[in-house]
Amino acid sequence: MTWSTAADAVRRSEATLTVRHADGSPCADTEVLVEQVRHDFPFGNIGFDFVGLANEERGELRENVFGGADPEAAERLEDLWLDLFNTATLPFYWAGFEPVEGQPDTARLRAAAAWFRDRGVSVKGHPLVWHTLAPDWLREYSDEDVEKIVRGRIQREVTSFAGLVDTWDAINEVVIMPVFANETRQNAITRLCRRIGRIPTIRLAFEEARAATPATTLILNDFNLSTAYECLIEGVLEAGVQVDAIGLQSHMHQGYWGEERTLEVLERFARYGLPLHWTETTLVSGDLMPPEIVDLNDHQVDEWPSTPEGEERQADDVVRHYRTLLSHPAVEAVTYWGITDRGAWLGAPAGLVRADGTPKPAYDALRGLVKGEWWLAPTRLRTDGEGRVSVSGWSGDYTVSVGDGSGGFRLRPDAPPQEVTVA
Amino acid sequence: MTWSTAADAVRRSEATLTVRHADGSPCADTEVLVEQVRHDFPFGNIGFDFVGLANEERGELRENVFGGADPEAAERLEDLWLDLFNTATLPFYWAGFEPVEGQPDTARLRAAAAWFRDRGVSVKGHPLVWHTLAPDWLREYSDEDVEKIVRGRIQREVTSFAGLVDTWDAINEVVIMPVFANETRQNAITRLCRRIGRIPTIRLAFEEARAATPATTLILNDFNLSTAYECLIEGVLEAGVQVDAIGLQSHMHQGYWGEERTLEVLERFARYGLPLHWTETTLVSGDLMPPEIVDLNDHQVDEWPSTPEGEERQADDVVRHYRTLLSHPAVEAVTYWGITDRGAWLGAPAGLVRADGTPKPAYDALRGLVKGEWWLAPTRLRTDGEGRVSVSGWSGDYTVSVGDGSGGFRLRPDAPPQEVTVA
Numbered sequence: 001m002t003w004s005t006a007a008d009a010v011r012r013s014e015a016t017l018t019v020r021h022a023d024g025s026p027c028a029d030t031e032v033l034v035e036q037v038r039h040d041f042p043f044g045n046i047g048f049d050f051v052g053l054a055n056e057e058r059g060e061l062r063e064n065v066f067g068g069a070d071p072e073a074a075e076r077l078e079d080l081w082l083d084l085f086n087t088a089t090l091p092f093y094w095a096g097f098e099p100v101e102g103q104p105d106t107a108r109l110r111a112a113a114a115w116f117r118d119r120g121v122s123v124k125g126h127p128l129v130w131h132t133l134a135p136d137w138l139r140e141y142s143d144e145d146v147e148k149i150v151r152g153r154i155q156r157e158v159t160s161f162a163g164l165v166d167t168w169d170a171i172n173e174v175v176i177m178p179v180f181a182n183e184t185r186q187n188a189i190t191r192l193c194r195r196i197g198r199i200p201t202i203r204l205a206f207e208e209a210r211a212a213t214p215a216t217t218l219i220l221n222d223f224n225l226s227t228a229y230e231c232l233i234e235g236v237l238e239a240g241v242q243v244d245a246i247g248l249q250s251h252m253h254q255g256y257w258g259e260e261r262t263l264e265v266l267e268r269f270a271r272y273g274l275p276l277h278w279t280e281t282t283l284v285s286g287d288l289m290p291p292e293i294v295d296l297n298d299h300q301v302d303e304w305p306s307t308p309e310g311e312e313r314q315a316d317d318v319v320r321h322y323r324t325l326l327s328h329p330a331v332e333a334v335t336y337w338g339i340t341d342r343g344a345w346l347g348a349p350a351g352l353v354r355a356d357g358t359p360k361p362a363y364d365a366l367r368g369l370v371k372g373e374w375w376l377a378p379t380r381l382r383t384d385g386e387g388r389v390s391v392s393g394w395s396g397d398y399t400v401s402v403g404d405g406s407g408g409f410r411l412r413p414d415a416p417p418q419e420v421t422v423a
Numbered sequence: 424m425t426w427s428t429a430a431d432a433v434r435r436s437e438a439t440l441t442v443r444h445a446d447g448s449p450c451a452d453t454e455v456l457v458e459q460v461r462h463d464f465p466f467g468n469i470g471f472d473f474v475g476l477a478n479e480e481r482g483e484l485r486e487n488v489f490g491g492a493d494p495e496a497a498e499r500l501e502d503l504w505l506d507l508f509n510t511a512t513l514p515f516y517w518a519g520f521e522p523v524e525g526q527p528d529t530a531r532l533r534a535a536a537a538w539f540r541d542r543g544v545s546v547k548g549h550p551l552v553w554h555t556l557a558p559d560w561l562r563e564y565s566d567e568d569v570e571k572i573v574r575g576r577i578q579r580e581v582t583s584f585a586g587l588v589d590t591w592d593a594i595n596e597v598v599i600m601p602v603f604a605n606e607t608r609q610n611a612i613t614r615l616c617r618r619i620g621r622i623p624t625i626r627l628a629f630e631e632a633r634a635a636t637p638a639t640t641l642i643l644n645d646f647n648l649s650t651a652y653e654c655l656i657e658g659v660l661e662a663g664v665q666v667d668a669i670g671l672q673s674h675m676h677q678g679y680w681g682e683e684r685t686l687e688v689l690e691r692f693a694r695y696g697l698p699l700h701w702t703e704t705t706l707v708s709g710d711l712m713p714p715e716i717v718d719l720n721d722h723q724v725d726e727w728p729s730t731p732e733g734e735e736r737q738a739d740d741v742v743r744h745y746r747t748l749l750s751h752p753a754v755e756a757v758t759y760w761g762i763t764d765r766g767a768w769l770g771a772p773a774g775l776v777r778a779d780g781t782p783k784p785a786y787d788a789l790r791g792l793v794k795g796e797w798w799l800a801p802t803r804l805r806t807d808g809e810g811r812v813s814v815s816g817w818s819g820d821y822t823v824s825v826g827d828g829s830g831g832f833r834l835r836p837d838a839p840p841q842e843v844t845v846a
Contacts, residue, residue, distance in 0.1 A: 179650065179653075179691065197657050197660075198653075198657050199658060199661045200661075226649075227598055227599070227602065227647070227651040228650040228651035228653075228654050229654075230621075230651075231598060231652075231654035231658060232654040232657075232658070234620050234655075234658055235622060235654060235655070235658020235662070236658070237620075238620070238622040238623075238662045239658070239661045239662065268602065
């Protein structure tokens with residue numbers, strides 16, 4: 001098995017359909033056209049850029065804390081985004097979402113989530129609890145009140161977005177949370193976490209979100225993929241907190257990790273038997289950030305251009321990274337962090353599309369996997385005497401057509417034999 | 424408050440005694456001689472060097488895995504050791520303690536523990552569970568059997584040494600335990616820990632030891648003082664495992680950490696409200712180990728001499744380290760790791776005594792604290808009209824003498840006024 005076939009070996013399955021005419025008779029010995037229309041696997045990206053567009057904020061520029069294109073630019077990105085991704089992460093950074101206490105940005109974010117849903121895209125919320133971008137006004141409260149307000153915020157968001165957002169980063173970066181010191185005034189979440197401990201803080205986030213919307217997928221997310229995160233996860237699971245997926249960030253502004261390191265991380269975190277979500281993947285198409293930077297936020301440059309060599313490297317890196325991740329059966333979602341260089345976090349050329357709106361080689365390379373190698377393009381197959389045909393592909397939605405008639409089916413590794421009526 | 428007075432400010436207390444003659448009458452307006460005879464604070468060192476001596480193994484050389492002087496050399500070290508330390512760590516490394524299954528070195532270690540006890544020294548056992556130096560024969564068993572055998576070993580050791588060993592490192596270095604890879608064949612403890620998880624492995628060690636000897640002090644010990652250890656501790660406490668003290672190693676072969684880093688570590692681990700034991704302190708009096716070495720065991724040199732400059736630095740470092748540790752109220756024990764350079768771990772000149780048996784400046788410097796600055800030398804005081812005298816000193820055992828008569832008392836911060844009869 002090679003890298004180019006490993007993901008396929010893990011993800012591909014075969015289904016046998018019986019294709020029938022509208023009258024129930026089998027389409028026997030017939031040429032049928034089968035094609036994939038959607039991946040089940042969540043190929044995600046941030047949807048920050050489209051919040052303004054979804055809200056028809058033309059001409060305005062409302063800054064997103066973690067970047068995003070202006071609505072005019074976003075319009076030109078829409079097709080590129082939707083052609084490649086089926087899952088959007090929307091920003092619920094508290095300081096931005098509720099800059100004034102009691103005035104949350106609910107309506108605007110609901111519009112954005114509905115915009116994606118209407119285009120067949122699943123929506124994930126990020127994050128419910130995080131020390132960074134905790135609102136300033138929260139600092140004025142006592143730890144006891146902070147806890148109550150945090151609980152209220154969680155409950156409010158998951159309830160307000162029920163039916164629109166089905167996955168949440170319940171809590172973000174707890175390894176560093178109680179010892180976070182890269183700020184001039186300590187934020188209230190760090191203070192609370194230091195007081196009550198990491199696991200009680202995590203429990204608070206998960207229990208509150210779970211109680212409000214039991215069916216939601218709740219993720220524990222971190223950039224720290226060291227032994228510390230293992231120890232934290234083991235403590236959380238031992239404490240009986242129900243975590244639905246382990247979130248692993250991979251902002252690789254300092255260079256692609258390579259297959260070996262990535263697999264080592266996968267092996268260490270897969271052993272908890274939980275789905276792994278690669279929640280935040282970044283690969284730049286320009287100079288790499290110097291390796292000595294510890295907090296990526298500390299690297300501030302005036303200009304960070306995308307370069308031709310950088311773009312080639314980024315395309316290679318993206319393919320290697322996605323091949324590696326998808327080859328591991330524990331990986332159940334991968335989210336890229338940025339569609340465009342316009343307004344990208346840290347000004348990094350991390351987008352798959354240049355600031356001028358043209359796709360980079362990395363975009364095409366990733367599309368070559370998601371909509372090429374890992375996708376069933378329209379394919380002519382022949383049914384047998386009972387109308388049966390065998391289809392091999394990745395889990396997802398498919399159509400089968402005979403002449404003018406067509407029907408849909410879902411391909412799943414564990415699905416029973418299916419009947420499809422083409423009408 | 425300066426560094427030279429900070430420890431004193433934390434540790435010193437004052438007691439008022441009433442000194443009485445044998446007939447009960449107060450020794451009024453009398454000059455009395457008060458002196459300290461023992462520190463309560465555990466000033467520890469390893470006692471590995473004295474196992475052979477305690478067993479009268481003259482002429483033999485039975486190698487200790489982690490070093491130790493031969494019995495002849497140990498004899499010359501005895502007074503130096505006993506003059507400075509009151510707590511000995513004895514080696515229970517499983518591979519050395521039970522090289523052949525079913526033939527533990529119990530009698531020999533009991534003799535060593537009794538030798539120390541007879542000299543007024545408390546004994547600590549190190550460690551009950553550790554992946555390094557797990558016996559080779561253990562590998563042949565299934566995980567299930569390994570767990571049973573580990574439980575049996577814990578029970579056997581704490582029971583056999585009840586009354587002789589009152590403190591155990593219940594488990595050692597669990598942060599790295601399940602992912603430890605610096606060995607050609609995986610040991611059975613790593614295998615077990617990886618299978619059942621860190622916290623269940625810790626629970627196993629503590630519960631088994633606690634059940635066998637409830638009054639024993641049980642320590643969770645690690646060299647990894649990063650956030651990972653915090654996360655592990657939080658998980659362990661959240662899981663309800665009763666940890667008596669957090670063990671922090673400080674093998675500083677690569678150089679003294681300095682006050683700032685040491686205090687930062689103290690603050691991070693003190694917040695769990697548990698006593699902190701600095702279980703393994705090393706400071707070398709020769710070249711420093713290069714900073715790029717990660718596992719200290721990987722640094723193998725033919726010769727690692729003690730140098731005059733190195734000895735001066737070591738003396739300074741020892742004083743700074745002990746002053747820093749003792750200044751923090753959470754620190755309840757400090758163990759130095761090695762009395763002599765003879766047979767020292769890694770061949771490092773980490774001893775307080777040179778290989779030729781002469782004390783280094785670090786020995787004298789540490790003695791200057793433990794038996795000087797932090798000690799009440801014989802001091803003449805005068806009682807008042809009711810025989811009362813006020814004594815200021817560190818917790819410990821003291822005597823008060825009047826003429827030929829004397830009596831003992833214990834000084835404690837929270838002790839009620841005491842009556843001492845000099846007879």
